[in-house]
Amino acid sequence: MDFTITLPKNQKTMTIRDLFEKEWLVPRKVRHFLRTRKDVQLNGTVAMFHQEVQAGDTISLHLEESDYTFQEVVFGDASLVDVLYEDEHLIVVNKPYGIKTHPNQPDEDDTMFNHLAAYLNDRPYVVHRLDKETSGALLFAKNPFVLPILGRLLEEKQIYRRYQAIVHGRLTKDQTIRQKIGRDRHDRRKRVVDPKNGQMAITHVTVEKINERTTNITCVLETGRTHQIRVHLAHLGFPIVGDPLYQNKPAKRLMLHASEMHLVHPFTKEKMIFTAKPSLW
Incomplete structure (x- = not known):
């Protein structure tokens, strides 16, 4: 693996170390390999780790496959990958509902991980x-x-991640839900509010549209607990339409969609926004 990275304009002067x-956040073992093999260059010249770098400098490095521990991966179906953004370091995809993010067993081949x-x-x-039942923007390295x-x-x-949801009932005001979440002792698939x-867990809820029997909302997470939005809204008395675990009214799918993601690129420091369509409304 060979990478060449130009340090951004706001880069602080510091040593390569x-x-x-x-x-x-290069692991100590990998830093050792890079240093002893002299596999780091600064502006085209072999670099020492005590040398300083600054904005505009170019760092090139070579990593061996053996520097990291890898596990075997089973390939899935590439046609199921809808790319929102891709460069040599990261990729954001629009995950369909009904597909898991990653496998739990070594021989699984039908998750987003396998398809990617x-x-x-x-x-x-x-x-x-993202939960299997949730669609939308999903980030991989x-x-x-x-x-x-x-x-x-x-x-x-x-x-930053923003979600769209449609909930049962008429939710009339914006609110922030602060409730601790733990495992359900009676059903290992589920989570519950457990003070x-x-x-x-903290979920910020904004009301977008009040319908006759449902409400369109957007949610922003401060924490990332399993099933957080689903558990919080069900506890509030407004379960998400189509939720197979936290309500019992049938629907074609869970109406929860990771519609927007914001992040600053790790190397270019560019502010990036990704929108996953179609929206739920």
């Missing part, structure tokens, strides 16, 4: 997940080098 360790592997002819790396940076952006809430043992 600090850039790799603190900003790019077939599209890329290579292994993708999961950054976050295309190489292990960028994966920890995207993971940190997600952890530090620097990847005592759950993890804090």
